[in-house]
Amino acid sequence: MPSPSKREQIVDEALRLFYRHGFNATGVDKIIASAGVSKKTLYSHFRSKDELILATLRKRDEMFRNKMMRETERRAAAPRDRLLALFDFLGDWFNEDGFSGCMFINAAAEFSAQDNPSHMVAAEHKRLVVDYIREQAQLAGARDPAALAHQINLLMEGAIVYAHVIGDRQAATRARDMAEVFVRQQLDG
Amino acid sequence: MPSPSKREQIVDEALRLFYRHGFNATGVDKIIASAGVSKKTLYSHFRSKDELILATLRKRDEMFRNKMMRETERRAAAPRDRLLALFDFLGDWFNEDGFSGCMFINAAAEFSAQDNPSHMVAAEHKRLVVDYIREQAQLAGARDPAALAHQINLLMEGAIVYAHVIGDRQAATRARDMAEVFVRQQLDG
DNA sequence: TCTCAAGTAGACAGACCTGTACACCTTGAG
C-alpha cells in the first residue's frame, strides 16, 4: 500500500505550486522534483494530474476554512463580532507573503465550464464558506441569516478580487466597513 | 505593410478562445485555424503569443467599458440611477450565453505575479472602471465620489465572482440592493 | 536471511507547444 506521508508530500507541494503559478502552467515534472518523489510514486497515488488537482483543491478547502474559522473565533467571541472579524482575517491573508488571490476563483478561471470537476469543487468551497457565515449570523440573531451570509460573502469575494487584481491594501477594511452596515441592518433596531 | 483587417480577425478570434478556454490552454495553432490565417501572418502582426494576449486584453478592455457605459447610459439618464443601472448591465451579462466570468480576473488568476504585463493590464482595466463610476458618482453629487465608486465596484466584483464560480443567477440583483444602501448614504439626508 | 512491497532514477512514446523557414500563390501599382 502506498505511503500516506508520500501522498501528503505530493499534495502539499502541488498545492504550493498550483497556487503560485496556476494549474496548467505547473507540470508534473516540477511537482515531483519539488516534492522529492518519483513519477511512479505520484501516479500510484493519483490516476492523473486532474485527480491530483482535485485532491489539492479539497485539501485547500479544508485548510482554508479551518484557518478562517480558527482565526475568526480567536479574534472575537460574540457571533456578531465574528461576522466582522472575518474581514480582519482577510486583511491578514492579503498581506501574507505569496498571496495570489483565492485558489478557487483561480481554479474557476482556468476551468471555466461550470460542469468541470475542479470548477465544481470551487463552487462547493464557496457554498461551505457561506454556510459557516450563515451559522454565525443565525447565532447572532439575524432576521434573515441566509441573506446576511450572502451579503457578507459577496463583500468578501469583492475584497479578494480587489486585493489580488489591483493590489489594494485597504480592500479588507473597506469591505469590513460596508459589512457593518448590513450587520447593523439585521441586528440593531 | 500587414493588413489591419487580418490583425483584427486574429485578435477577435483570440479573444473568443482565450475567454472561453483560458490563455495557457489555448494554443496558437487553434487561433490561426479559427481565424483562417497562416502562422506567418499572426507572427508578422505579433512578435509572440504574449504580445497577442496583451493586444486581446486591451481590446477587451475597450469593448467592455464601451458596452458598460453605453448600456448603463441607455438604461438611466440621471447619474444617480446609472450607479444602480450598472448592476442591471451585469445581470444581463451574467445571463449571456458563454459567460465565463471577468476576463481580467481570469487573466490575473493565470498571470498571478503583480508585475506580469497581462496582470498589469487587468489592474489598469479595473482602475478605469472605477474612474467611470467615480465620474457618475460625482455628477450625482456624492459627498465622497471616490469612496462610493470603490464601494460600488467592490460589489460588482463580488457579484461577478458569485455569478461565475457559484453560478448564482441572483448575484446582480443582490449586489444592486446592497449598492442602493451606499448610494442613499451619500446622496440622501 | 529471504522476500516482497514501495520507492528511486530515468528512458521513452506520443502528443502538443511556440516560433521559424521555405516554397508557392495572389493581387494591385507602375
Place this chain on the structure above:
DNA sequence: CTCAAGGTGTACAGGTCTGTCTACTTGAGA
C-alpha cells in the same frame, strides 16, 4: 507585363507536456 508585398500551407526545430515502462534500491517482517 512585371514584380514586389502580403498572404497561404506546411514542414520543421527544439522544447515541454502527460503518462507508462523498465531496472535498480531500500527496508521491514516472516
